[in-house]
Amino acid sequence: MEKQELINCHKRIEPYIHNTPVLSSTLINEMAGASLVFKCENFQKMGAFKMRGATNAILQLSEDKRKKGVVTHSSGNFAQALSLAAKSVGVKAYIVMPSSAPQVKIDAVKGYGGEVLICEPTLQAREAAANDIEQGKGATFIHPSNDMDVILGQGTAAMELLETNPDLDFIFVPVGGGGLVAGTILAAKYFGNNCKVIGGEPFEVDDAYRSLLSGRIESNSTTNTIADGLKTQLGDQNFPIIQEGIERIIRVTEQEIIDAMQLIWERLKIVCEASCAVPLASLLKEKELFKDKKVGIIISGGNVDLSKLPFGRY
């Protein structure tokens, strides 16, 4: 049933998203001792895979709900994704953003047509502001990662990758809020040929790694990582899927992330976020385990601040 849901989801969102290109590099393959392909969601509309899940969640709403709009709280890519997805479908989007969000991100959300509501930079204030919109406007709340329609949407990236590369032994993804990894696990299960999913996570925000060990959703008390898309924690919708389906999570240091990011920029010639480099860093760290294997890596997004790059500073 989940298989058919994934197929339906992909058909549903196809007119609104890009089937992104797959790149590879001889030199990276030599370094890894494996055959790697990179699914480039940095080329996705608005620059990240989040466009997939946001679009699916909106398209699944009834006509009645669509008229009242959608709401989320996010300072990251999901804010932009929900704004653009809503605009594409002709739905109003309310985006609650913390007052600490950079002006460039607020402008990006507005540029995609979202109505921005600024609140205090605490989770309580964000949830309260979103709740106000739900109550006041009748808008539907859409969670960035802990929502089954969002999870299915994110899974379509791996579906497309397995269409062009059906014999992958592994797919590596970054682990943040859990939407991408859960969707990828479902796609690998139904469309892969014994394809296993590996998560990459920074040591600095290893909540998912610890959640798998303890069997309950853990949080991060500090979030000192360059991979700013991976600071969030798992949710009750995606955690059971991850628990059941993930092969393992590999943790990496900040320097390993920066080195892998530089490798992607220099060799694949693409602009990607630090979060996207975490899977490659994980693979290189444990490369003996993946020798001669066929590996897919999802490059999750490309929205970076070019004035704040980590290269050449160490």
Add this chain to the structure above:
Amino acid sequence: MEKQELINCHKRIEPYIHNTPVLSSTLINEMAGASLVFKCENFQKMGAFKMRGATNAILQLSEDKRKKGVVTHSSGNFAQALSLAAKSVGVKAYIVMPSSAPQVKIDAVKGYGGEVLICEPTLQAREAAANDIEQGKGATFIHPSNDMDVILGQGTAAMELLETNPDLDFIFVPVGGGGLVAGTILAAKYFGNNCKVIGGEPFEVDDAYRSLLSGRIESNSTTNTIADGLKTQLGDQNFPIIQEGIERIIRVTEQEIIDAMQLIWERLKIVCEASCAVPLASLLKEKELFKDKKVGIIISGGNVDLSKLPFGRY
């Protein structure tokens, strides 16, 4: 005849090069008021279009000449291109590089299998060293831009672009040594539908602009530009083609180049050299002239030093 030569050239080099992807950006189109497509030679093997011309020049050599190898002097992309092209075909490449060349570039040439000969950083010393190899080893000298086989090879980028986008009104290219612009002029003439070629050049190294005015090949007395691929001057093989076929050359400031480069990185999510941003900067500068037109832009290469980026410094 030139048409058939281009067709033969493309067939000849096809097994050794990538047919690179074409990207576009809604936001850049809105800014330009035109419909732009970018031919991404930064994804070409070794990271630049120079791979095309180098491969064609080597494949045109007789068996006898191939056995004795090829030689060039270059501190830029052509050094790497000739090394990799020679390696692909099984030919020895001698690369004369100035002692001022960064170690990373010397290492890259060696990595592609070229034999590096270091000389004093003057044009005379470079020519003398290359001449020694020609005399001593019987190697064939291949000029980076002023060689008809190289020019035809570079033209295949525009040929491929016109295959996927046959109705382009204009193709914009950067003007450096003249190989790419001359090849593009030939490709547009034979495969375009009244497609005109526009050159982009930094004010700081506007030798080609001045050459068109004076009717003879002009030099640059200073070369203070971030577009380090465009410091060289035209040659007697490509200048007549450029004189006859170019629509015009548009000159841009250093800041205009940096702004266009940032736009490409942020919106197309690709890593490209400053030289590649010169055509987009030129178009944006004179955008009234290209309103609603279909425009192709050749992104010439992606070999950058990530520790020396110009963003966020102004």
